[in-house]
Amino acid sequence: MIVPIKDNKSKNAWVFLKPLTWDLWLTSGCFFIFIxxxxxxxxxxxxxxxxxxxxxxxxxxxxxxxxTMVFAHRExxxxxxxxxxxxxxxxxxxxLTQSYTASLTSLLTVQQLQPTVTDVNLLxxxxxxxxxxxxxxxxxxxxxxxxxxxxxxxxxxxxxLNQLFQNGSRKNGISAAFDETPYMKLFLATYCSKYxxxxxxFKADGFAFVFPxxxxxxxxxxxxxxxxxxxxxxxxxxxxxxxxQNCADPNSLVSSNSLSLESFWGLFLIAGVASTLxxxxxxxxxxxxxxxxxxxxxxxxxxxxxxxxxxxxxxxKDLKSFTFKKRELEVNTNFPQSPSVYSDHTEARNVFEEQxxxxxxxxxxxxxxxxxxxxxRSEMESAIEITERPRTQEIAPGSN
Numbered sequence: 175m176i177v178p179i180k181d182n183k184s185k186n187a188w189v190f191l192k193p194l195t196w197d198l199w200l201t202s203g204c205f206f207i208f209i210x211x212x213x214x215x216x217x218x219x220x221x222x223x224x225x226x227x228x229x230x231x232x233x234x235x236x237x238x239x240x241x242t243m244v245f246a247h248r249e250x251x252x253x254x255x256x257x258x259x260x261x262x263x264x265x266x267x268x269x270l271t272q273s274y275t276a277s278l279t280s281l282l283t284v285q286q287l288q289p290t291v292t293d294v295n296l297l298x299x300x301x302x303x304x305x306x307x308x309x310x311x312x313x314x315x316x317x318x319x320x321x322x323x324x325x326x327x328x329x330x331x332x333x334x335l336n337q338l339f340q341n342g343s344r345k346n347g348i349s350a351a352f353d354e355t356p357y358m359k360l361f362l363a364t365y366c367s368k369y370x371x372x373x374x375x376f377k378a379d380g381f382a383f384v385f386p387x388x389x390x391x392x393x394x395x396x397x398x399x400x401x402x403x404x405x406x407x408x409x410x411x412x413x414x415x416x417x418x419q420n421c422a423d424p425n426s427l428v429s430s431n432s433l434s435l436e437s438f439w440g441l442f443l444i445a446g447v448a449s450t451l452x453x454x455x456x457x458x459x460x461x462x463x464x465x466x467x468x469x470x471x472x473x474x475x476x477x478x479x480x481x482x483x484x485x486x487x488x489x490x491k492d493l494k495s496f497t498f499k500k501r502e503l504e505v506n507t508n509f510p511q512s513p514s515v516y517s518d519h520t521e522a523r524n525v526f527e528e529q530x531x532x533x534x535x536x537x538x539x540x541x542x543x544x545x546x547x548x549x550x551r552s553e554m555e556s557a558i559e560i561t562e563r564p565r566t567q568e569i570a571p572g573s574n
Contacts, residue, residue, distance in 0.1 A: 176361065269438070304326060315376055359371075
């Protein structure tokens with residue numbers, strides 16, 4: 175069956191959704207949400223960017239996950255597990271975005287050619303006209319398929335067939351043509367940019383050479399036919415007769431299908447396994463770190479009660495984390511305020527010297543140390559912090 179081909183280039187406002195199938199869109203969206211949740215779990219206890227009111231934490235998680243599409247995530251990721259997950263996910267997002275861009279570009283710019291008819295039953299349903307060569311067995315096949323005589327149009331030359339296609343079925347023309355494959359190939363060699371051959375291909379009895387019984391020619395002709403079919407002589411004949419014009423194959427111009435989940439399920443599998451593995455490692459480390467709390471819990475406490483207790487502990491900051499220790503170290507190493515900021519320079523100088531002095535026995539005793547006990551440097555620094563706090567608060571109201 176030969177049918178016309180048409181340009182199927184999409185020009186509607188929702189064409190940007192066509193490069194991906196609905197299952198790939200849905201899977202991508204679910205993974206964006208899942209990756210945001212995983213990063214929040216891994217960063218909540220040690221990262222200030224993922225803390226705060228619940229609505230702020232949810233918004234930050236969504237923002238961080240979806241911002242990976244343009245690689246513009248602003249929030250810091252401090253844990254190694256979260257960095258591992260983000261690296262894997264960025265690799266997946268890179269392949270998805272590049273594939274989407276290539277598919278959308280092809281959809282908008284490359285000529286998309288599709289056959290106008292793909293099923294014989296559609297021709298029968300809408301009673302479209304079809305063409306055939308007169309005095310051919312094709313007429314009997316079309317009648318067996320269910321075509322009526324008023325819907326059958328004969329043609330004798332390729333030019334006449336082309337004119338019937340140009341008129342169309344509504345103008346006493348045709349929507350499709352049926353003929354033997356060699357004749358259709360010869361027609362496509364001349365009009366390959368307008369028409370294409372589509373399935374199904376109907377099998378016929380074919381041709382045969384008939385000889386009297388016992389004729390010595392039957393053996394020689396059969397061997398000659400086999401030699402032609404098994405060698406490259408058939409291809410040489412087809413190239414000579416059916417490729418008169420240098421025309422591209424119409425099938426190569428037909429648009430490809432949208433990108434589906436089958437092409438990317440391996441990437442999503444890698445991202446899912448990496449994220450799940452990071453969550454399991456984090457959960458194991460968290461439970462091991464707080465195993466003493468389980469020992470102190472009431473043995474009769476329910477599993478839900480134990481889960482709520484661990485959830486409260488998880489919601490608190492991990493002050494042992496290096497991120498909070500680093501910030502505390504930066505605060506403690508700040509120098510005291512300069513005396514020039516006070517209005518009374520004499521009193522300020524005395525206060526400044528008092529802050530910088532070594533703690534006395536009274537100060538240590540005030541901080542909780544016994545007068546005769548030996549004191550380490552770290553304990554003395556703690557004592558300085560305790561004894562200086564009230565003096566700093568006393569001079570604060572007098573400052574400008």
